[in-house]
Amino acid sequence: MNTITHWIDGRTWDEAAERTGPVFNPATGARSGEVALAGPSEVDAAVRAARQAFEGWRRAPLTRRQNIMFAYRELLVRRRLDMARMLTAEHGKTLDDALGEVQRGLEVVEFACNIAHLLKGDFSEQVSREVDTFTIRQPLGVAAGITPFNFPAMVPMWMFPIAIACGNTFVLKPSERDPSVSRLNAELLAEAGLPDGVFNIVQGDKQAVDAILTHPDIAAVSFVGSTPIARYVYEQATRNGKRVQALGGAKNHMIVLPDADMDLAADAAVSAGYGSAGERCMAISVVVTVGDAADRLLPKVRERLADLVVGPGDAEGSQMGPLITAAHRDRVASYIDAGESEGAVLMEDGRSLVVAGHEGGFFLGPTLFDRVSSDMSIYRDEIFGPVLSVVRCGSYQEAIDLINGNPYGNGTAVFTNDGGAARKFQSDISVGMVGINVPIPVPLAFYSFGGWKDSIFGGHSIYGPEGVHFYTRPKVVISRWPDPIHRGVDLGFPQHG
Numbered sequence: 001m002n003t004i005t006h007w008i009d010g011r012t013w014d015e016a017a018e019r020t021g022p023v024f025n026p027a028t029g030a031r032s033g034e035v036a037l038a039g040p041s042e043v044d045a046a047v048r049a050a051r052q053a054f055e056g057w058r059r060a061p062l063t064r065r066q067n068i069m070f071a072y073r074e075l076l077v078r079r080r081l082d083m084a085r086m087l088t089a090e091h092g093k094t095l096d097d098a099l100g101e102v103q104r105g106l107e108v109v110e111f112a113c114n115i116a117h118l119l120k121g122d123f124s125e126q127v128s129r130e131v132d133t134f135t136i137r138q139p140l141g142v143a144a145g146i147t148p149f150n151f152p153a154m155v156p157m158w159m160f161p162i163a164i165a166c167g168n169t170f171v172l173k174p175s176e177r178d179p180s181v182s183r184l185n186a187e188l189l190a191e192a193g194l195p196d197g198v199f200n201i202v203q204g205d206k207q208a209v210d211a212i213l214t215h216p217d218i219a220a221v222s223f224v225g226s227t228p229i230a231r232y233v234y235e236q237a238t239r240n241g242k243r244v245q246a247l248g249g250a251k252n253h254m255i256v257l258p259d260a261d262m263d264l265a266a267d268a269a270v271s272a273g274y275g276s277a278g279e280r281c282m283a284i285s286v287v288v289t290v291g292d293a294a295d296r297l298l299p300k301v302r303e304r305l306a307d308l309v310v311g312p313g314d315a316e317g318s319q320m321g322p323l324i325t326a327a328h329r330d331r332v333a334s335y336i337d338a339g340e341s342e343g344a345v346l347m348e349d350g351r352s353l354v355v356a357g358h359e360g361g362f363f364l365g366p367t368l369f370d371r372v373s374s375d376m377s378i379y380r381d382e383i384f385g386p387v388l389s390v391v392r393c394g395s396y397q398e399a400i401d402l403i404n405g406n407p408y409g410n411g412t413a414v415f416t417n418d419g420g421a422a423r424k425f426q427s428d429i430s431v432g433m434v435g436i437n438v439p440i441p442v443p444l445a446f447y448s449f450g451g452w453k454d455s456i457f458g459g460h461s462i463y464g465p466e467g468v469h470f471y472t473r474p475k476v477v478i479s480r481w482p483d484p485i486h487r488g489v490d491l492g493f494p495q496h497g
Contacts, residue, residue, distance in 0.1 A: 002033035004179045006042055006203055007186040009049035010196025013042065021176050021205065026092030026322040027312035029360030035179045038204035043171070043211035046200040050142040050169035051217050053197030058139050058167040060195075062116040065165050069113045071192035072161075076106055083184055087153055088313040090178035092321040092362065093276045095314055098153075104442070105157030108463050111445035115165035118468050131480045137472035139167035140243065141219040144212045146233065147182075148225045149175035149324050150279040150384075156182055158449070159222045162467040164198060171200045171218070173208050177324055213237045220471065222462065223247065224281070226382065227408070227454050234457035245460035245470055247281070247450065249382040250410030253403045254284045254439055255425070257396065258291040260415040264437065266300035268415065272439035273388040274308065274366045277320050278332075282411045282433075282440045285383060286372070287390045288399045294392050298347065298370060301388075305348050305366050311355050322355075322362040323385060329362045332385030336367055339378040339389075345370040350386060374402065382408070396421065404430045409452030413439050432456070 004023065006013035017036035025032045036042075076083075084098035091098070111118075121135040145159040152174060160170045174182040182201050189199050202208050212218060213236040220243040223233040230248030237244045254272065256265045272284035289297060313321035323329040333351050340346055350365025364386060372379050372389040379389055393399040403412055413435035414425040422436045432451035435441035443449055443464065450461025460470045 001031075003036060004033060004183060004203060005036040006038060006046065007183060007199075007201040008042070008046045009053075009200065010190055013045075023090060023177070023179065024325065024362075025089055026324055026362045027314070027358055029326065029362060032089065033180075035176050035203045037176065038173075038202040038208040038211070040207070040211040042204070043202050043208055043215060046171045046202050047142055047215050047217050049197040050171055050200055053195055054139075054141055054169045057164075057169055057195060057198050060167070062119065065167065066113055066115055068189075068193050069109060069115070069161060069165055072189055072194070073106065073109045073113060075188045075192055076102075076109060079184070079188060080106070083153055083181055085314070086180050086184060087178065088321070090180055091149065091152060092313050092324060093279075094318050094321050097276050097321075098313070101151055101154045105154040107445040108157050109161045111464065112161035112165040115162075115468075118465070119166065119472070121474075127478075130483060131478060133476065133478050136475050136477065137166075137468070138475055139472055141168060142171060142217055143168045143220040143222065143471060144171045144173065144218050146173045146209055146212065146221065146223045146225070147175060149177040150276065150281070152178040152181045153185075155224050156185065158224075158463045158467070160199060162463060163220075163222075163471045164194070166468060166471045168220075168471055169198045169200075171202060171212065173202050173204055173212060176203060176205055179203050209233070210236070213242070214240050216240075218242060220244070221246075222470075224462070225249075230457050231454075238458075243460075243470065244458040245462055246457040247462060248455050248457065249408060250281045250283075250451065250455055251286060251379075251382055251406055251408040252282060252284050252411045252413075253286045253288050253406070254413040254415065255288045255290065255396075255399045255403070256293045256297055257414065257416040257418065257421060258293045259417045259421075260293065261417065262293075262296050262300055265297055265415040266304055268413070268437075268439035269297070269301055269388065270304045270308070270366075272413075274305075274320055274386045277323050277364070278386040279324065279384055280440075282442055284413065284439055285388060286379065287388065288393055288402060289390060290393050290396050290399050294370065294390055298390065301368065302347060305368065308366055310353060310363060310365055312358055312361070320366065320386065323364055324362065326362050328385070329364050332364055332383055332387060335378050335381070335383045335385070335387060339369050339372070339376060339387075342376045342378070344372045344376055344378060344389070374405075396424075400425065400428055404428075407454045410455035411435070411441055411451065413437075413441060432461075
């Protein structure tokens with residue numbers, strides 16, 4: 001059986017694994033391989049390799065770092081279909097969706113290709129007599145990334161290209177559920193000319209995570225995952241003196257006002273609610289309708305669900321694939337059970353879906369609830385599956401207050417044709433990423449991605465300009481070169497001018 005193992009110091013780790021975990025094809029339910037699970041010793045080997053590589057890499061010319069990023073970018077473009085197919089085989093999302101994921105990761109690589117410009121500091125001449133002051137940004141050392149199963153290509157690429165381009169070395173701990181994409185990235189980086197030890201991978205579970213959070217030679221940790229684990233990562237890593245960016249979960253709301261284009265809103269709700277089977281931290285899981293909007297919107301949503309094709313991610317015409325594991329599918333189904341018992345109106349039920357020829361796959365059909373209230377578990381919890389809840393509000397302010405009262409603050413959207421209503425929304429809403437007639441407001445790579453409230457810990461958004469700031473620290477230099485005239489000893493506090 002195929003075994004996916006670690007990548008340390010520029011090569012495959014060839015020591016036998018003490019522990020392994022299964023890797024599945026979610027469309028068939030069949031076990032497709034196994035993954036080595038690292039413990040403290042493997043993490044320490046990866047960190048040692050990264051630490052040894054750091055001194056040479058941090059002194060590599062900026063142009064060399066850029067050129068390696070350019071070469072990696074070209075290899076990634078050439079192999080993106082291979083990467084997408086690998087992703088579909090282990091995650092289950094459709095091939096089109098997988099290609100889109102690779103593209104969004106590629107955009108961050110392209111941003112990192114401009115690192116020489118992004119690392120420029122400031123300079124002030126003659127701040128005092130013959131004194132200049134300037135700033136530089138320097139790398140931190142060894143950085144680590146802990147990434148989720150739902151975007152095994154894109155989320156790691158939110159981290160390591162910027163960290164490496166800034167002069168850091170990197171240790172990645174990808175999800176053990178779909179580990180192969182990260183290994184392909186390691187091979188492409190090596191082919192692009194990245195020196196050994198600059199990029200390392202430790203496959204694994206909580207043992208590997210805990211070893212990363214406590215390792216004294218790791219300076220910074222980036223994390224994307226659920227809110228409870230994000231909080232744990234933040235608390236443990238900061239307790240051990242590390243800089244942390246930890247992005248947590250979400251409960252993303254989309255307000256639909258009565259004046260909205262209902263066809264546009266229905267398209268958006270279905271696309272953002274059921275894309276990648278709802279396994280997105282930016283998925284819309286709650287549609288908040290105002291006034292009579294629900295009565296006009298819901299029939300259009302149900303029309304679109306009737307035409308939605310659920311099947312294997314690599315099958316032509318599939319629009320939604322399976323969930324990642326049988327356990328996760330059963331967990332999502334249990335929320336549908338709870339929604340029914342709590343009194344929500346079940347409009348579309350995905351529990352009975354069977355995909356012909358793939359009866360063992362981890363499929364769950366699109367599910368739609370109406371008349372959901374904020375005290376129900378399907379509203380409170382991040383389900384991370386193809387379950388869309390509709391909440392009805394009597395006024396726009398009530399809808400805004402509902403969102404602002406939610407503990408999550410990752411992404412949100414409003415659908416309206418009223419510019420004043422849209423302006424009020426973007427000003428008043430307590431959420432980090434806001435869409436106006438855009439259901440999934442994920443910024444491009446030259447901005448930064450990050451929510452508010454319980455959707456982020458550490459205050460550092462990811463990728464973009466804030467990513468550069470996270471992976472570097474500023475240094476202020478105050479410089480005076482002696483002139484021929486020596487003014488002697490002066491014990492007074494220096495005065496400007």
